[in-house]
Amino acid sequence: MTYVIAQPCVDVKDRACVEECPVDCIYEGERMLYIHPEECVDCGACEPVCPVEAIFYAEDVPPEWAAFTDAGEVFFTTLGSPGGAAGTGPISADAPLVAEFPAPAH
């Protein structure tokens, strides 16, 4: 189990959680931030600082966003465990679920 980021983060990417994470395990994708499921240590520091309340403990993801529970795992299948988001930088990719998410109306 780990913390995960759900739909409210899509196209928002405030990054307050990135600053807060003590182990630097929140990575930036194209449209959303992702918590690395193996690097996350379950400390919960990110959850209260998210301005859009997108972060949940995996067991507590609201049913309407349940599909996001595995988004991180899918996102990191090709990336592996880089061991730190700061050294990796933004990644121009997304989990399919996020990539296919309708773009915001402007």
Place this chain on the structure above:
Amino acid sequence: MSTTELGMPGSHGLADVPLAEGPQTAKDYRSDQEVRWCPGCGDYAVLAAVQSFLPDLGLRRENIVFISGIGCSSRFPYYLDTYGIHSVHGRAPTLATGLAVTRPDLSVWVVTGDGDALSIGGNHLIHALRRNVNLKILLFNNRIYGLTKGQYSPTSEPGKVTKSTPLGSVDHPFNPVSLALGAEATFVARALDSDRAQLTEVLRAAADHRGTALVEIYQNCPVFNDGAFDAVKDPRERVQRIIPLRDGEPVRFGAEGEYGVTRDPRTGGLRVAPVAETGEDALVVHDAAAGDPTQAFALSRLDSGDHGPVVPVGVFRAARRPTYDDLVRQQAGRSGGDSTLRDLLRGRDAWTVEPHRRNTP
């Protein structure tokens, strides 16, 4: 790492601990207890590192024991699916010593903090280190008493303002690595909670060591001492601040290895200087297995030097010396075991008080 064999029993810290039958994963070491520390606590990172490192040892879980004292870090044993004892404040090394002596088939770990180990249990710590009992001490150093809500600890910096020191602490702090080396410890290392790869490497070396191992872990307390280690954790700064100790290699650091550690003829200790000024030949070469701990001690003093905040991390010392528990077991075997002990306990009085007799003419 080269070591000198002195004909001692066993050679590896886990030589007598039985192996598990099948492969293990980190999940096997997670207990069913809800982990309760403050959000962002460095203890979570250490717990995750330990849980993912223990499967690599491949030991039977029922032959591993984690013994803690009192403090936030001392909740550790509840969260690991091994045996564990949440013991007496500062006294975890005493329980661990007893277990290590009587049960060589156990991998014995102590989890403690800067207050528990260095203040309340200061004496127990130094004597465990001097005796070289085959146990591993993880000292979580957050430089504050967190569980009691923020009083200065034996590792807090001078001038620390806390609820108990509103005008600033006037105490001089301990450097746990220097203390351990001064107490004749055979294995001393330092790691950061946020660097899992380095922490794991140090944990592995400690487990392999036969004797008392002290691992100081810089651990952030986000509530009562947030940012205590920011200077050595900042992604841009840390490369200029962290000195990685690698056995057998010259001690140097910086993005391009542009800084090095050389002898200081003025003080007899070590100092940091640009390699361009000193030349590569002047750099000291790290020798963790050296019988003489003088250079390891000098390395531990670098973070107290006048060249700004630099922190050596890694294994300062990993030297061989007979262990207390091996020697006790040897001696018990030679002396004839239980019958001799019984004779001793039930034997004649060694000394008696005679009733006073008055000298009468």
